[in-house]
Amino acid sequence: MQGQILLPALALVGLTLIVLLQIPYRRFKAAFEGKITAKDFELGESNRVPEYVSLANRNYMNLLELPIVFYFACTLYYLLEAVDIKVLVLAWVYVILRLLHSLIHLSYNNVIHRLIAFALSNLVLACMWLFLVSPILLVAGV
Template identity: 80%
Template sequence: MSEITQGEILLPALTLVGLTFIVLSQIPFRRFKAALEGKVTPKDFELGESDRVPEFAALANRNYMNLLELPVIFYFACTLHYLLESVDMKVLVLAWTYVILRILHSAIHLSYNNVMHRLIAFALSNFVLAGMWFFLISPILAVARLDS
């Protein structure tokens, strides 16, 4: 079994960035589809999205917004683990688990959109993220003591 390197924590972060760009790319496709079907006009997007925007188009934008909210804390946790050299197998497993759950959440949201299934993936990802932060407490306190 090979030893874990600190840089391995950047791979799940990079994967989540990839997912974010994939979801972002869905927005114009879905909006243009809605426009070509005559369901929306440019005016429907002047202040965000009007009530006329069909669900299939609105979901991509909403999922993209989800990927810009709590995942910011994930990116920061990954960065701190890397900088504090606290990446180990448990942290790496938590990071990949978080990303897999976010991929699952997006897949559910953008396809059949079952709210309970989506909630389960979302809630589990939040617990996993909290675990990543739990394992940052000791390294952060160690650095804080050194600086005081």
């Protein structure tokens, strides 16, 4: 069961890479439509960059921020041999909520819906860390 904690982490990596591919796709699409040029990205993104192009980049950044704490938790659970069914369920729920967040963000982008998915994913991640405290203290001899 210990190795199964790596599967949701792998799934989140997959989601991150799919979102990463959205960035050049959307940029090239906008460039071919004549909406932007390479100059619009010299110092980040100019005001001319369409929202649908910027959203992919922003969602990608979201997937590189707090999920690093998820990856670290999964790694610790694996190394401490502390994986159980509740942790696996939480890990998969986290990934599903992050997927939902990305789907909302990259499609119809309703801020309230996105906030709900984001907030719930953070709550799930906090629970994962709460359950990790005991195994960490045990190994630390506290």
